[in-house]
Each structure stands twice: as structure tokens, then as C-alpha cells.
Amino acid sequence: MKRAAFGHIGFPILLLLPQLVIIAIFFYWPAAYAVQSSFYAQDMFGFTSTFVGLENYTRLAGATNYVNALNFTVIFTVLVTFFSLTIALLLAVKADKVIRGAKTYRTLLMWVYAIAPPVAGLIGVMLFDQSRGNLTQFLASFGYEFRLGVNYWDTASAMIAVSVWKQIPVNFIFFLSGLQAIPRSVREAALIDNRSGTSRFWDITFPLLAPTGFFLLIINITYSLFDTFGIIDTLVKSEPGNNPLTLVYRVYVDGFRGGDLGGSSAQSVVLMILVLILTIVQFRFLERRIHYT
Amino acid sequence: MADITDTNVHTTTSATTRRPKRIRWDHIGDHAVLIAGALLMLVPVYMVFATSSWDAITVHREGMQFGFGDQLVENYNAALLEYGGFTDSVNGLTMLGNSLILGLGFAIGKIIVGMMAAYAIVYFRLKFATLAFWMIFTTLLLPLEVRILPSYEVISWMNLGNTYTGLIVPLIASATATFFFRQFFRSIPEELIEAARIDGAGPVKFFIDILVPLSKTMIAAMFIIMFVFGWNQYLWPTLITTDESLFTLVRGIRQIVQSYADGSETPDYGQAAALAIIAMTPPVLIVVFFQNWFVKGLTESDK
Numbered sequence: 001m002k003r004a005a006f007g008h009i010g011f012p013i014l015l016l017l018p019q020l021v022i023i024a025i026f027f028y029w030p031a032a033y034a035v036q037s038s039f040y041a042q043d044m045f046g047f048t049s050t051f052v053g054l055e056n057y058t059r060l061a062g063a064t065n066y067v068n069a070l071n072f073t074v075i076f077t078v079l080v081t082f083f084s085l086t087i088a089l090l091l092a093v094k095a096d097k098v099i100r101g102a103k104t105y106r107t108l109l110m111w112v113y114a115i116a117p118p119v120a121g122l123i124g125v126m127l128f129d130q131s132r133g134n135l136t137q138f139l140a141s142f143g144y145e146f147r148l149g150v151n152y153w154d155t156a157s158a159m160i161a162v163s164v165w166k167q168i169p170v171n172f173i174f175f176l177s178g179l180q181a182i183p184r185s186v187r188e189a190a191l192i193d194n195r196s197g198t199s200r201f202w203d204i205t206f207p208l209l210a211p212t213g214f215f216l217l218i219i220n221i222t223y224s225l226f227d228t229f230g231i232i233d234t235l236v237k238s239e240p241g242n243n244p245l246t247l248v249y250r251v252y253v254d255g256f257r258g259g260d261l262g263g264s265s266a267q268s269v270v271l272m273i274l275v276l277i278l279t280i281v282q283f284r285f286l287e288r289r290i291h292y293t
Numbered sequence: 294m295a296d297i298t299d300t301n302v303h304t305t306t307s308a309t310t311r312r313p314k315r316i317r318w319d320h321i322g323d324h325a326v327l328i329a330g331a332l333l334m335l336v337p338v339y340m341v342f343a344t345s346s347w348d349a350i351t352v353h354r355e356g357m358q359f360g361f362g363d364q365l366v367e368n369y370n371a372a373l374l375e376y377g378g379f380t381d382s383v384n385g386l387t388m389l390g391n392s393l394i395l396g397l398g399f400a401i402g403k404i405i406v407g408m409m410a411a412y413a414i415v416y417f418r419l420k421f422a423t424l425a426f427w428m429i430f431t432t433l434l435l436p437l438e439v440r441i442l443p444s445y446e447v448i449s450w451m452n453l454g455n456t457y458t459g460l461i462v463p464l465i466a467s468a469t470a471t472f473f474f475r476q477f478f479r480s481i482p483e484e485l486i487e488a489a490r491i492d493g494a495g496p497v498k499f500f501i502d503i504l505v506p507l508s509k510t511m512i513a514a515m516f517i518i519m520f521v522f523g524w525n526q527y528l529w530p531t532l533i534t535t536d537e538s539l540f541t542l543v544r545g546i547r548q549i550v551q552s553y554a555d556g557s558e559t560p561d562y563g564q565a566a567a568l569a570i571i572a573m574t575p576p577v578l579i580v581v582f583f584q585n586w587f588v589k590g591l592t593e594s595d596k
Contacts, residue, residue, distance in 0.1 A: 005418045005486070006496045012413035016425055019410035019471060025451075026466035027432045030443035037443065091330040094323045101324075107581060108331035110588075114576035115338070116525035116543045119569050122550060123337050126344070126566075132356035134340070165333070170591075177592040226438040230527040230543075234550045248438050255442035256532070264442050271439045279434050 031272070038265040049262075056266035066267070069250045076160060076246060077224040083164045084220060085213070088171030093201070095172075096179040106176065113169040117227060121234025124162035128154075128235075149236060149243060156244040159235050163228045170223075171216055178212035179205070218282045222275070247271060338573070345369070345566035352562035364563050372567040382537045383545075385568055392524055392541040392572070398461040399523030400516050407470025407515075408508070412500055414471075415478040416486065426475070429468040437464065437529060445532050455536040464529060470515055473593070477511050478504070514590025517583050521576040542572035 006012075038056050040049040060066045095105045112120075127135045128148045136146045146154050182205065190204040226248055236243040240253050247267065255264030340357045347362035373385035410429060414422050437444060444463055453459030481504075489499045505512075530544045540548075549565040580587050 005416050006490075006499075007418050008496060009419070011496055012417035012419050012422075015409040015413035018406045019429060019468075020425065022406065022462060022466045023429060023432050023468070026444060026447065026463040027435075027440075030440045030447050031435060033443040033446065034440050087330070090326065094326045094330075098320070098323050098327065101327075105327045105331060107584060109327075109334060110584065111577055111581050112334045112338075114521050114525075114580040115573045116527060116546070116576075118527045118543055118546045118550075119573050122546055122565070122569050123341055125550060126341070126357050126562075127337065129356065132353065134356045137356065165337070168330075168334070173588055173591055177588065222436070226436050229438060233527070234546065237550050238547065251439070252441060252528070256445075261442065268439055268442065272435055275434055275436070275439065 034265045034268045034272075036265075037261050038269045039262075041262045042260075052262070056262045057270075059263065060266055060270070066250060069245050069247050072156070072244045073225065073246045076156070076163075076228075076244070077221055079160050080163045080167065080224045080228070081217065081220040083160070084167035084171055085216060087164070088168045089175050089209075089213075091168070092172050092175035092179055093205070095176055109172050110169040112166065113173070115166065117166060117230030118234045120162050120166045121231040124158055124231065124235055125237070128158045149239075149241075152242065152244055155235065159228070159232055159244065162231050162235065163224065166231065167220060167223055171220070174212055174216055174219075175209065178209050182208050215282075218278055221278060225271070225274075341566045341569055345563055345570050347563050349561045349563055352566075353560075357566075362563075368563040368567040369571070371561070372564045372571060375564075383540050385542070385545075385571055387538060388540050388542045388545045389571065391539055392543065392575075394457060395460060395526065395530070395541050396520045396524035396575075398457065399464055399526075400519035402461060403465050403470045403519050404512060404515055406465060407468070407472075408474050408505075408512075410471045411474035411478055412504065414475055416496070416499075429471050432466060432468045433472060437467070441528065441532070448533060453533075455534055455539055457539070459533050460530060460539065461523075464523065464526065470519065473515060473590075474508070474511065476593075477508060481507060510586065510589070511593075513583070514586045514593070517579055517587045518590050521580060524576050542568065546572060 037049070039051060039053060041052045041055065042049045091109055095102060095109065098105065125133075125148070127133050128146060129136060130146070130148050130150065133146070133148070136148070139146045148155055148158055186204065186208070190200050194200045194203065225246065228246065229248055229252070232246060232249050236245070240249070240257070245253065248271065251264050251267045251271065254260045254267065258264075340359065343359055343361055344352055344357045345368050346365035347358050347368075348364050351362065352358065373389070375384055410425075413419065414426050414429075419425075448454055448459045448463065451459075453462075485503065486499065489503055494502070524541075525543055526541070527543050527547075530541050531547060534540055534544060545568060549560070549568065552560045552565075
């Protein structure tokens with residue numbers, strides 16, 4: 001709040017009203033409803049619901065397909081985050097270094113940001129298609145039979161590849177702006193002290209990039225958990241079957257395909273807690289950054 | 294990352310002493326990495342574009358193409374104007390219109406609602422401003438995907454399924470724009486409002502004559518990010534719009550994929566590729582042409 005702030009009462013309330021009404025109806029109500037229905041079980045037709053306590057949660061812990069989805073989500077998140085961060089960091093370091101064509105490279109490396117996840121997924125479907133995918137044929141020339149939608153790990157690899165491809169631009173943009181924010185004086189001082197490019201990168205550049213990297217780590221985990229829905233849905237062609245699925249996709253499958261409101265809500269609540277933990281970690285860190293930089 | 298070398302030192306020495314040019318292998322290495330990265334981004338989309346100029350049978354037999362065929366105009370014509378290609382009652386043009394409505398409605402709605410709320414929080418002595426801020430801020434924690442089923446139920450109870458309101462407004466229920474404008478307003482010097490108040494400007498005049506013009510760049514940056522975000526929405530439109538006349542382009546992609554999955558008849562790959570190109574062109578053009586604003590908006594949002 002500003003020192004010389006206005007003293008009106010009615011006007012600011014009027015200004016806040018649209019936002020508050022929208023979040024009350026479309027955020028707090030659904031969120032509360034999710035928590036509530038996670039403690040109830042509905043009959044097949046959705047007419048009656050009975051209070052079952054924590055049964056929906058204990059059922060989750062015992063359900064093989066949920067545990068599978070949990071395991072896959074962890075692997076998926078780790079791999080997507082790792083590959084998209086390292087590839088983007090490499091490209092950003094190079095793009096920061098070159099003088100000729102710097103702007104062209106920046107454009108060429110970031111424009112994929114604008115492509116929708118399901119469109120990226122469709123490209124993946126066409127590249128990895130079992131009978132006519134170009135990459136499938138390429139792999140076949142090495143004697144490997146890539147079977148999208150049939151072989152669990154083949155499908156998983158395609159999902160990871162497309163998700164990494166789609167995420168590189170965001171990481172690239174943040175890394176590049178982080179690199180460009182490193183003061184010239186620091187770079188020059190480092191250059192005098194240390195002639196080896198490699199050790200200069202690890203001793204100077206990398207620690208200075210750490211705040212950006214940590215922020216991106218959270219962004220990438222959130223991306224892998226939630227924003228990859230469109231990629232996964234297109235790559236499994238909306239037919240979950242025995243394909244690898246992430247937790248968010250399970251919420252959707254159990255809720256909308258299986259009609260299991262209680263189970264799906266319990267999964268939502270588990271995810272909410274997960275995101276909450278991530279955010280708390282992020283904020284503890286952000287506070288630290290304000291102190292030290 | 295093994296060869297981060299001394300760009301600055303070498304360029305200056307070679308410029309001053311004019312030694313005969315050596316081949317700079319590390320520079321070539323840098324460019325090679327960047328070109329490889331650029332190709333990784335470009336080639337898949339280029340292939341979709343090339344494929345959109347071929348007839349279905351060729352693509353069905355040989356997969357995506359590198360060269361161009363002779364069906365370019367026909368495919369785009371069919372994808373844009375023909376009814377019942379992938380869906381029964383819409384053509385690409387209707388979907389393009391719906392995508393525009395979603396992208397623009399979402400971006401404009403979010404910016405207006407967010408700016409108003411941020412203005413109230415930063416510039417007024419309001420007892421519950423902090424409470425309001427935290428209530429709004431909490432929405433950043435839980436993306437729509439997490440509370441998707443209950444949100445859908447709420448929309449059904451309100452009979453907002455298959456309406457633009459039901460499509461757009463729930464997506465606005467997250468505080469990214471509010472948070473962004475709050476940060477920006479707080480960075481505006483205190484003296485500005487003091488001077489404005491001495492000159493007798495009221496809250497409405499201050500907002501419209503001073504704050505909005507000052508925020509132009511921020512608004513532009515937010516608009517680009519939000520438009521792309523809205524245009525690219527998939528899960529929510531998939532659930533909310535069952536009526537085909539409300540399908541967006543990105544929602545229409547699902548239809549293509551399902552015709553792939555059915556496999557009963559040869560899907561029209563050329564047209565599918567054309568529709569994918571149409572779906573990605575507007576957001577890509579916006580990001581490329583306004584990239585300075587876009588990058589600024591994106592990287593500022595983490596501060």
C-alpha cells in the first residue's frame with residue numbers, strides 16, 4: 001500500500017469485486033467441493049452419496065493403477081525437467097556468447113513456446129506413428145521396432161521427447177535473460193582471474209544463474225505435472241489403455257471416464273497438497289533471494 | 294558446456310592488431326550447437342508444413358514429407374471451409390473464430406479484472422486489502438487441472454456448459470495478472486501519486502490518466518502471454534464444449550487424433566497437417582513479432 005493512498009472505501013471494493021466474485025465461484029467453491037467430495041462415495045448413477053471418511057484416500061494407496069501413475073509421474077517429471085533444463089542451458093550459454101546472429105538464434109529457439117501442447121502432441125503422433133512415423137522408420141533402420149501406444153516405454157519416451165521439445169524455449173528465455181543480467185564487470189573480472197572457460201562457467205556463471213535455475217526447476221516440475229496433459233492425451237490418442245499416464249491424467253480418466261467423483265476428488269486433493277508444498281519451497285527460497293541479491 | 298571461451302578478449306585483439314585470421318574452432322562449435330538447436334525446433338514444424346501440401350494417400354504410405362506436393366491450396370481450403378472433415382458441423386474458419394474469441398476474451402478479461410484488483414490493493418487504504426490480496430493470491434497455487442472435475446460440476450449447475458462465459462470466465466479465476474500488476478504498481482515511485490493528489494486528481498482520473506498510460510508496456514506484455522495461453526487451452530475447452538459450433542482450433546486437434554485412432558478409413562493427413570499449421574500460426578506470429586515485450590513480460594513475472 002502506498003503512503004499517499006486514497007482513503008475511499010466504496011470505490012476500491014467496487015474495483016475488487018469482479019476478481020473476488022470470479023475466484024469465489026470458480027476457485028473457492030470447486031476447491032471446497034473437491035475436498036468435500038473426497039470424503040464421500042457416490043453410487044453409480046450419482047443420486048446418493050454416503051460419507052466414507054478416508055476410504056477414498058486409502059483406496060488410492062492400494063490401487064495399482066494409481067501407484068503406477070504416481071511412479072511414472074515421478075520418472076516423467078525428473079526426466080523432462082532434467083533434459084529441458086540442460087539442453088536449454090547449453091543453448092542459452094552459446095546464444096549469450098555469439099555476437100553474429102544472436103537475435104536470429106534467440107527467435108529461432110523461442111518461437112515454439114507459442115505452440116499448443118496438443119499440437120506438439122500431434123506432431124509427435126505423426127513422427128512416432130507405428131507404421132508411418134518418420135522417426136519410427138529411422139529407428140527401424142537400426143533394427144529397433146518403436147511401437148507407440150503398444151510398448152509402455154516407447155510411449156513414455158515419445159511423451160518425454162515431445163514434452164522436452166515444448167519446454168526448451170521457456171527455459172531458454174529465462175536462462176538467457178539470467179545470463180544477460182550478469183554484470184559486465186563481473187564477467188571481465190572473472191576473465192582476468194581465470195582463463196579456463198569451463199571452470200569459469202562452474203565457478204562464476206553457474207552460481208550466479210542458480211536463482212534462475214531454481215525458479216525454473218519449480219516451473220518445470222509444475223509444467224511436467226499439469227501442462228503436459230495435452231501432449232499425453234494426443235499421444236495416447238485419448239485411449240488410456242495400458243499406456244503410461246501422469247497423475248493429472250488419472251484425475252481426468254477416473255473422474256470423467258470412470259465417473260468416480262470421490263476417487264477423482266481425493267486425487268485432486270493429493271495434487272493440491274503437492275502443489276502447496278512446491279509453492280512453500282518456492283517462497284522460502286524467493287525470500288532468501290531478496291535478502292542476498 | 295565444455296568450451297566457454299574468451300569471446301571478448303579475442304575479438305578485441307584481432308580487431309586492433311589485424312593479425313591474419315585464424316579459424317576459430319570454438320566459435321564454429323558455438324554456432325554448430327545453436328544451429329542444431331534451431332533445427333531441432335524448426336524441422337518437426339517444417340515437416341508438418343510440407344506434409345500439409347500432400348494428398349492423404351502419399352502421407353498414409355510414406356509418413357510426413359520433406360518436399361512439397363501440389364495439394365497445398367486444396368488442403369488449406371478444405372481445412373478452413375469444408376464442413377464435416379473432422380467434425381460434422383464446423384469448419385476451420387468457425388474454429389478459428391472461436392479460438393480468437395477465447396484468446397482475446399481471456400486476455401482482455403484477465404487484464405481488466407487484474408488491473409482493477411491490483412489498483413485497489415496497492416493504491417487504497419483499505420482494511421481488508423491484505424486479506425483480499427491473500428485470497429486472490431492463493432489461486433496461484435492450484436491450477437485448473439487440479440480442480441477440474443469440481444469446476445466442471447459447478448459449471449453444469451450454473452448451466453454454463455457450451456457457452457463462451459463458461460469457457461472463458463473460469464480460466465480467469467487465477468491471479469497471475471493481478472499479481473503481475475501489483476508488482477508493477479508497487480515499483481512506481483511514491484511521488485507520482487503525491488503529486489497527482491496535490492493537483493487534485495481523484496482515483497478514477499489518476500488511474501485512467503496516469504497509471505494506464507504508464508502501464509502500456511506491461512499491458513502489452515501481459516496481453517501477449519495471456520492471448521497465447523488462452524488460445525492454447527485444451528483440457529477445459531474439451532470438457533466444456535461438447536457442441537461442435539463452439540470448438541476452438543486446439544480443441545479440434547483432438548478430433549483429428551481420434552480419427553487417427555479409429556483407423557477405419559484413411560484420415561486426411563494433409564488436411565490435418567493444414568489445420569495444425571492454422572492452429573499454431575497466430576500465436577507463433579504474435580510471439581515472434583512482439584518478442585521483446587513477450588520476453589520482458591515473461592521474465593518480469595518471476596520477480
